[in-house]
Amino acid sequence: MYIKDVIGFIQEIAPLETAESFDNVGLLVGDKNTKVSGVLITLDTLENVVDEAIMENCNLIVSFHPIIFKGLKKINGKNYVEKTIIKAIKNDIAIFSMHTALDNSNIGVSAKMAEMLNLNRTKVLLPKKQELSKLTTYIPKENAEKLLQALYKAGAGSIGNYSECSFNYPGVSTFKGNDFSNPVIGKKNKLEINPETCINVLFEKYKEAQILEALFKNHIYEEVAYEIIPLNNTNQQLGMGMVGELPIDLSEEQFLQMVKDVFFAEGIRFSSLQNKKIKKVAVLGGSGAFAIDQAKSMRADAYISADFKYHDFFKAEKDILLVDIGHYESEQFTKNLLFDYLNKKFTNFATSLGKTKIVLSKINTNPINYL
Numbered sequence: 001m002y003i004k005d006v007i008g009f010i011q012e013i014a015p016l017e018t019a020e021s022f023d024n025v026g027l028l029v030g031d032k033n034t035k036v037s038g039v040l041i042t043l044d045t046l047e048n049v050v051d052e053a054i055m056e057n058c059n060l061i062v063s064f065h066p067i068i069f070k071g072l073k074k075i076n077g078k079n080y081v082e083k084t085i086i087k088a089i090k091n092d093i094a095i096f097s098m099h100t101a102l103d104n105s106n107i108g109v110s111a112k113m114a115e116m117l118n119l120n121r122t123k124v125l126l127p128k129k130q131e132l133s134k135l136t137t138y139i140p141k142e143n144a145e146k147l148l149q150a151l152y153k154a155g156a157g158s159i160g161n162y163s164e165c166s167f168n169y170p171g172v173s174t175f176k177g178n179d180f181s182n183p184v185i186g187k188k189n190k191l192e193i194n195p196e197t198c199i200n201v202l203f204e205k206y207k208e209a210q211i212l213e214a215l216f217k218n219h220i221y222e223e224v225a226y227e228i229i230p231l232n233n234t235n236q237q238l239g240m241g242m243v244g245e246l247p248i249d250l251s252e253e254q255f256l257q258m259v260k261d262v263f264f265a266e267g268i269r270f271s272s273l274q275n276k277k278i279k280k281v282a283v284l285g286g287s288g289a290f291a292i293d294q295a296k297s298m299r300a301d302a303y304i305s306a307d308f309k310y311h312d313f314f315k316a317e318k319d320i321l322l323v324d325i326g327h328y329e330s331e332q333f334t335k336n337l338l339f340d341y342l343n344k345k346f347t348n349f350a351t352s353l354g355k356t357k358i359v360l361s362k363i364n365t366n367p368i369n370y371l
């Protein structure tokens with residue numbers, strides 16, 4: 001197995017194109033054509049994590065947070081980032097990071113938090129807008145099915161739990177090729193009037209290149225007539241945070257204790273109690289103050305995230321219980337999510353050469369301590 005294979009697997013749950021534009025995701029160090037001796041999974045890549053990778057004979061570190069974030073101008077070991085990069089390169093260890101791509105996945109960071117809390121009827125807290133496009137094209141009826149299947153295979157036509165979604169209707173097309181044309185149907189310089197099927201499929205914007213490739217490969221005409229229309233729709237499957245319901249209503253005190261236990265939080269900070277039952281809960285792994293208003297507008301009884309500032313807690317007013325469990329604590333199970341996922345994938349991929357090992361880092365990289 002090669003590094004590029006592992007990257008391919010991970011992108012099935014979190015395509016790198018869905019990461020935020022400010023982020024720095026992907027293969028930060030290393031060559032994707034290197035054979036993988038083992039994969040170490042961690043939340044952060046620090047020097048001691050690289051040491052762990054060396055010890056475990058893993059030449060690929062799959063890290064949630066990117067160790068290189070804003071770029072490096074010098075690499076001379078003057079800070080922990082440069083030291084880590086130097087150690088990784090010297091020891092032929094690759095580092096791959098997916099960060100906000102996994103935050104934006106509906107089976108990613110926040111989905112794992114929701115799973116740990118046993119939330120039901122979950123959906124994305126902040127679904128993204130303007131991430132979808134529509135392809136319209138026209139083709140003779142007898143060729144429509146083959147083209148549709150190719151478009152589905154390339155990733156078009158999926159809406160939530162439904163695949164192979166399209167809307168098609170019959171119509172009449174006209175065309176006349178010039179002297180240089182080579183029409184599949186009819187003759188050059190002669191007007192053709194043909195019954196055709198109009199095909200419409202949705203797709204995620206980032207898949208445009210592969211959808212167009214499938215269109216051109218599987219359409220029968222010399223010149224393919226098509227339109228791609230960017231949509232203002234919200235993509236309910238893509239975005240940060242999750243919101244769902246607890247199996248049973250809890251008092252605020254019961255809820256806070258449960259949260260503390262589930263996330264092994266040594267200290268949690270929360271807004272004032274209102275003596276209300278907690279049923280609907282919003283979660284967002286990492287720094288989530290930006291989604292407080294959204295959690296309120298979704299009528300969540302509580303919002304669990306991290307890195308809330310003093311003034312953020314005032315925004316709770318009497319509407320919501322804000323709970324800051326700590327950045328590390330909120331994202332810690334992301335490691336398990338990746339571990340379980342890759343284990344499943346590797347089992348299917350395993351060949352006679354044996355299974356590539358996956359190691360869950362034992363290092364707690366939380367830089368924050370509590371008294």
Ligand SMILES: [Zn+2]
Pocket residue numbers: 065285286287327331
């Ligand atoms: Zn984070």
